[in-house]
Amino acid sequence: MGSVxxxxxxxxxxxxxxxxxKRCREQTSLEDTRENRKRVQKLLDRIEAEITLGTFDYAKHFPHSxxxxxxxAMRLQSQHLDTPLFSEFVEVWFSEMLIQWRKSHSDTVRQTxxxxxxxxxxxxxxxxxxxxEILEFRASLAKVTTRSNRKLSPSRINHIMTPLRMILNEAANRYNFSSPYQGIKxxxxxxxxxxxxxxxxxxxxxxxxxPDFRNYYTVRFFTGMRTAExxxxxxxxxxxxxxxVMVRSTIVNGEIQSTKTDGSFRAIEMSQLVFDALKRQQQATGGMKFVFCTRNGSPLSHNNVTKRVWxxxxRHLGLRKRRPYQTRHTAATLWLAAGESPEWIARQMGxxxxxxLFRVYSRYVPNLTRQDGSAFERLLKSNFNDFKPGAE
Structure with a gap:
């Protein structure tokens, strides 16, 4: 932000x-008065707008500077700069980045x-x-509609723009030009x-x-595990x-992958409800590879489960439609309501x-004193003491 x-x-x-x-200081011949400051500030605002749009011509405003x-000279150099087509450089950049990405992420980038x-x-x-051109492209994304006839959200637009920023910044470093993405937030x-x-x-x-999904949702609600986990x-x-429960891997598009981040690699403490649910599940699928799976042992398809079960x-219970991911939010808010330590909860969540934790769930944070899961265990016992799932 410039100043006068x-x-x-x-x-x-x-x-x-x-x-x-580069930092630029340009002198005027105007005395320091309130009226002159307004005039110079107005000019500076116009200059910064032109810089943002990529139309600023230094010589036009300051011909004797x-x-x-x-x-x-820099502009002439860039005009004669021999750089590859965007499509050519993208393939080089993409192939070099593959080694540090999970397959699901590389697939997403490829689609973008x-x-x-x-x-x-x-x-x-x-x-x-x-x-x-970059700003024009971003503005055009705001007009795109999805299959469900919805506009792209700001979050989705940001995710589309992120690879563009990375590509242009890397190209600028390699071919010695100023990245046009500079200053775009x-x-x-x-x-x-x-x-x-x-x-x-x-x-x-x-x-x-x-009944065949009772153990599944018990574990989801009381461990805060993500769907892929x-x-x-x-x-x-x-x-x-x-x-x-040791969270060491996830399944994305039918493929086993490492966890999303190092923090996601964790051990979740079992409450008694989770322990009992997994023991019951062991009787059903203990001979299979996956804890929750189809009859032939293959992993669950989260889309099918969401559409056909969740x-x-x-609807049947008259509850508001919410994504299955809200089971994870539910676990966090129940732990907070029970008075568990934020550090303990953060570890459980990954x-x-x-x-x-505080940014997303701040309004659910009471006075926190416990730090070992025991408060949550007491909360469950007081509410589920007479609960016998599957009993007739």
Whole structure:
């Protein structure tokens, strides 16, 4: 953000701003008065707008400035810069990044490249893409509608723009030009309020769900596991002796992968309800590889489970439609309601710090005193003491 100041030696106003990564100070002949400051500030605002749009011509505004010649030389150099087409550089960049990405992420990036970035920039030289073109492209994304006839959300647009930023920044480093993405900030994403279930709703769901999924949802609600984590849970990761569920892998698009982050690699303490549910499940699928699976032992398809079990159940019970991921939010809010330590809860959730816990669940945080899971165990016992799932 530029500023307008006056020089102590002569009292004349000057502008202080940044252009192409360099600090620029340009003197005016105007005295430091309130009216003159307004005039200079108005000019500075117009200059910064042009810089953002990529249309700023230094020599046009400051024809006698030494900086004008410097930036003119830089512009001429960039015009003669020999850079590959965006489509060519993308393939090099993508192949080099594959080694550090999970397959599910690389598939997502590939879809973004093919569906959005290559059609827009593929035939342009990577060194000649301007900030104005980037902003125009982002604005066009806001007009795109999905199959469900919805506009792309700010979060989705940001996810599309992220590979573009990475590509252009890497190309700028390799071919020695200023990245046109410089100064472009991500769109503001509205905070999504969590919609956890109450303990009474949880009990109702577990009581009324079809019997072959009762253990599944008991574990989901009281461990906070993500869908890919519970669907990819294997029996060797269930430690009944230590009463822990070891989250070591996930399943995405039918493939076993490592956990999302180092923090996601964790041990979840079993409450008695979870322990009992897994013991019952062991009788049904103990001879299989996956804890929760189809009759032939293959992993569950989360789309099928959601459409054929989860949503029909919520409709039947008259409960508001919510994504299955709300079972994870429910676990967090129940732990908080029980008074468990934020650090303990963060470890159970797979968060590296308590920052997200307080940011997402702040309104559910009471006075926290317990730190070992015992408070949550007492909460469950007081509400589920007479609960016998599957009993007639």
């Amino acid at each position: 100041s006056s020089r102590p030696e002569n009292g004349k106003l000057f502008m202080d701003f940044r252009y192409r990564g 030494p900086r004008a010649e410097q930036f003119k 490249l093919n569906g959005h970035l290559l059609p827009a920039f593929g035939e342009k030289e990577v060194g000649r893409i301007t900030k104005a 991500s769109l503001r994403v509205p905070r999504t309020d969590v919609e956890p279930f109450t303990l009474d709703e949880v009990r109702l769901i577990i009581e009324k769900v079809r 519970i669907d990819g849970l294997q029996w060797h990761a269930v430690d009944f002796e230590r009463r822990q 949503y029909p159940l919520l 968060h590296s710090t308590t920052e997200m």
